[in-house]
Amino acid sequence: MPYNTTPIRPRKEVTGQVQLPLSRVKKIIAVDPDINICSNNAAFAITVATELFIQYIAEQGHNMAKLDRKPRRNIQYKDLSAAVTYKDNLEFLDDTIPKTVPYKDIKQQAAEKRAKLTGGKSANTDQTAHETPQTNGKRQKTLSNGFGVHDVIKKSEGTEPEADDAGDGEDVQMTG
Missing domain, CATH: 1.10.20.10 (Histone, subunit A)
Incomplete structure (x- = not known):
């Protein structure tokens, strides 16, 4: 069924009846x-x-x-x-009806802000992501240094930075 697109003409003067309930x-x-x-x-x-x-x-x-x-x-x-x-x-x-922004622009701004907060360069410039097939048919993104995205996350969550840098359990020398 086609839409009814005929315009409703606005009233020129107030008649005592309203269109809104x-x-x-x-x-x-x-x-x-x-x-x-x-x-x-x-x-x-x-x-x-x-x-x-x-x-x-x-x-x-x-x-x-x-x-x-x-x-x-x-x-x-x-x-x-x-x-x-x-x-x-x-x-x-202005707050109720804001101007729309394309999703790719928001995603790029978020990546830049994330890179700024972490203190590094943006992910697009210092590392490139490649997809490698897994045994279950899904693809996992790998960074240019050979680590998978999930491997980097697991490594950072599983160990403390001091123990990782020490190697064989020695204390880390802190200089200031």
């Missing part, structure tokens, strides 16, 4: 501990203001969709994010 808005208002009682008129005004805000942000998102290289009729998340980024009066939504 007034009872649901009243329930949301009642959840706030700071508000004891809310009159019907106040709930109606909040509902109308919410409808106008939704209409405004949808229009701004649609404008961003039209400005795209390949204009679209449907609004996507990136259009709303761009509207929040470029419109000053929508700046308060």
Whole structure:
């Protein structure tokens, strides 16, 4: 069944009826501990203001969709994010509707931060990973120095650094 994509025309003036359910808005208002009682008129005004805000942000998102290289009729998340980024009066939504970042960029930033915290260079520059087949058919990544990733982890977890450096059980000389 095809989607119904016919646009709903916004109202030009307030008619006394709202499109959002007034009872649901009243329930949301009642959840706030700071508000004891809310009159019907106040709930109606909040509902109308919410409808106008939704209409405004949808229009701004649609404008961003039209400005795209390949204009679209449907609004996507990136259009709303761009509207929040470029419109000053929508700046308060910056935390709610953040600009999307590709996963590969986040992964690269995390690797750089991890390398910075460990004090070494990034994993891409000092060691290369190769995959070697195992007996069970799965592949294990091995580093360029011949150790598997799991071997390095087991070695660092199983022994203390002092005992590893000492070799045959001698004490390690600490100089300062």
